[in-house]
């Protein structure tokens with residue numbers, strides 16, 4: 554019998570879909586800056602204003618009072634695979650709303666990653682620096698990201714994929730989102746590993762649910 558295991562973050566990618574790494578954080582000129590996106594409602598902890606206040610505090614703590622005053626944080630629902638963007642000249646950080654489905658830690662990490670770009674630019678003045686060079690790494694450390702990688706590695710799809718079939722592990726609640734319905738029996742890998750020595754176990758077979766509880770709509 555063929556088994557189709559999926560778990561954790563991979564559960565958000567339709568099996569068989571090519572996993573392409575997101576591009577490195579790009580800096581764009583003001584002319585390419587996306588227009589303000591339509592207002593979207595977020596849980597209070599993820600509201601742009603809440604994140605902006607937190608980010609301003611972080612900037613003030615690393616001695617960037619001017620940046621702290623000017624900073625704007627916005628969600629941009631038109632972002633595809635890029636988790637976040639920093640616009641040093643506009644003192645603006647934009648975040649991809651899909652980040653929310655990866656939890657508050659990813660939102661926080663991405664916010665700090667992008668803030669580090671602003672801090673690095675502010676510190677060097679007019680000098681040109683590499684986007685993810687030593688100045689940026691130092692800024693990451695100052696902002697509390699001790700081991701930040703150059704690229705965001707969220708498995709965000711390149712193009713918007715409509716995943717309308719949702720499944721859930723009856724034991725741990727892990728969700729699986731699929732473009733097409735599952736044809737074969739599929740079980741939660743995490744639970745099978747933990748409780749069934751890695752073998753397929755009917756107790757952890759994914760159960761169809763009406764809609765995702767974690768994916769943004």
Ligand SMILES: [Zn+2]
Nearest residue numbers: 577578666703
């Ligand atoms: Zn970056």
Ligand SMILES: [Zn+2]
Nearest residue numbers: 722725741744
């Ligand atoms: Zn499970």
